[in-house]
Amino acid sequence: MKKIICMILSVALCGTFVLSGCGKQDKNGGDGTADKKENEKEIVVATNSETGGLDPAGMIALTYLAYSVSALDELLTYNEAGEIEYRAAESYEVNDDSTVWTFHLRKDAGWSDGTPVTADDFINTMVRSLDPKSGNGYANYLYPIKNAEAIYNGEADADSLGVKAVDDNTLEFTLEKPCVYFLDLLRLPVYTPSCVKYADEVGSGWDKDPKTSVANGPFYLDEYVPEQYFVLKKNEKYWNADKVKLDKITYRFFDDQQSMASAYETGEVDVAPALLSSVMELYEGKDDLVITDTIATRYIYPNLNVKPLDDVRVRKAINLGINREELCSMVGADTEPTVNFIAKYMKDKQSGGYFVDGAEPPFEENLEEAKKLLAEAGYPDGKGFPKLTYSYPSLEMDSDTAQVLQEQLKKNLNIDIELNAQELQVNYTERKAGNFDLCRMNWTADFADPYTYLSMLLSNGTYNCSGIRDEKYDALVEQSDTEKDPVKRAELMHQAEQLAVGEEFYIIPLYSMKSCNLIRPEIKGITQIPATGALEYRYAELEE
Structure with a gap:
């Protein structure tokens, strides 16, 4: 191909x-x-x-x-050496228990029309993002802030958000609890300013x-x-x-x-x-x-609200029945097989190596076991298995991937998959609405921490569009949020990925990319x- x-x-x-x-x-x-x-x-x-x-x-x-x-300038970011690079902010301080973060904005920072950049501009984006009507998939990354999740769920007023403008050049965050990766979050869209002079309703133009x-x-x-x-x-x-x-x-x-x-x-x-x-x-x-190197993973969301994808044996069978080496050889030399959700090229801040190398792979492909699982689920040799639709953007790589997957699942498990190529915008909209059986997903890291992946599968995650509700998984991720020991925190995140990808098979990882x-x-x-x-x-x- x-x-x-x-x-x-x-x-x-x-x-x-x-x-x-x-x-x-x-x-x-x-x-x-x-x-x-x-x-x-x-x-x-x-x-x-x-x-x-x-x-x-x-x-x-x-x-x-x-x-x-x-x-757009965020408050701060990290450079290639892992050092803080100040942008809209010029300094910050944090209290002893890491729940109050205060940022001092540059006094010489201005909008392109000459309007000064103020603390209210940052708050403007956050408050608007926490309105579910905005459709912002990053809103859950504001949840470490006091009352943010309650505001998003309509359980609190926007003026109770734990962010305040101490003055025009001072922005103060009060968190629900310590968040060890809070500085990493600041490069995300929802923490980026939008000028209060012009930025009103989402979608107003x-x-x-x-x-x-x-x-x-x-x-x-x-x-x-x-x-x-x-x-x-x-x-x-x-x-x-x-x-x-x-x-x-x-x-x-x-x-x-x-x-x-x-x-x-x-x-x-x-x-x-x-x-x-x-x-x-x-x-x-x-x-x-x-x-x-692209810090990204191409994977598939199985919709847990669609039968028989609600059966973990079926999800596992599909995962074990895909030959990712063959898939990558057909799709292109810029792809590498992966059975991880967290991106292959994401670095571990402590070791300097790749994070996924710090644990055993979540699972191994095994066609015979896949067939056995499918039979246990009531579909011996694929008999009686309903035709599922795989939705994906009509881009070359995704079209090639879809064709190979369709051929493999038919050959390996006798499962028929109908292909549904969509315009990119349509694919985004339909996936967010949960209108799919199997849906292609690509996630490029937004910040340099595995949480950028693990948060996607949280029960309250705004990108959780496949019906995942797992209290044990949520608890592991939540525990990792506040664990200050980097070794212990890494272990918690590895456990969370193993549970989601190697035991419950909530996603179908395919490949990482260059x-x-x-x-x-x-x-x-x-x-x-x-x-x-x-x-x-x-x-x-x-x-x-």
Whole structure:
């Protein structure tokens, strides 16, 4: 399969290369982007088709993640050396029992329209995120804050939230109990500010209107054309503007990775991230090719509210009956089999090694045992097993994965799976609504702690869309939240993953990934976000 894809992509790239002299879209209007001024330093980045909005309190998807990495400053983050990098905040202190955290904002921090950034801007995002109508999947990461969960569940008023503006430049959090990874959470959308002057209701449209979509980061929104592109311009009012070398970053939407690769070949874009693995062969030995580790896991949610997926024997049989080595050999060289939920490349902060290597794998594939389990569940040799539907985004990698899984489950367990390819936005919406039997899921770490994965399966988790309710699992994760001994905490998190993935089989892990990126060699200063592995462009520059 991947050889065929490589041949198709080769033909496509050769075709676009031959035609590039007369068929290349002009950046001054052919693709709808703004006129490029003389000597203006601009890069054009390819990104996946438009999903979600730009409001940190709204539904977070790929478009927000592309935008926010260059346009919004969180309070603080961690650099590649694991050291704190202050952004919107310049310092913080915490009380003795780690339940009160006080952050001091930069007095020189301002929004791109000149409005000062204040503590109320951070509170604005949090309060709006805790309204279930916002559709924000990250709201549960606010739950360590006093009364946050009660507010989300309609059991308390928003003004009881344990966050207050001591003054314009001082933000104080009061937690329900100590949370050892609280600083890690601060890079998440729900902890990011939104200007109270403009950011009102989620979905009102302020976030995609350049007149109201102000930014407190290195770049701000200058233009947004739905389903085509958006343009970020340098924020001259940014506190660290002297270190920002680019004048403009344009993000162009593409429906598939092949189109992104073709656009790179013709010069239509300067950066094409997360491409098909076949590009590795085509660009082997060239400076354009940059391979990075992605801290992500591709997996499947079985809906526990759909029979027979409510039977753990069925979920286990499907897990044990998949040949992940074969799957990865068919899907691409940028994938590696995994039976873990926590990402393969997530580092253990204490040991420096990979976290998943600190425990035995949750399970091992075993086709004979899978068949036995299916028979015990009442489906010997797959007889009488109802046809289930597998829903997935209509992207190349996911389509290839779906076809291989369909073939394997039929061959190995005599189970028929109907494939349901969906537009990316539709897949997000249907999964969140619980409208699926089996649903593809990909989770890229949001912060550098295994909790970013384990929280997905909590009974009260906003991303728990498959009906998981497990008090024992919840208790293990909750215990790890407050355990200050890193060795003991790691053991608790390993136990939680083993319970969820190796005993109850709440998910079907498939593979981890590397990211195949094409970047113009003259672009320097692009870095990786340590927590996620994603590319960051805020301090990129063009070599003279």
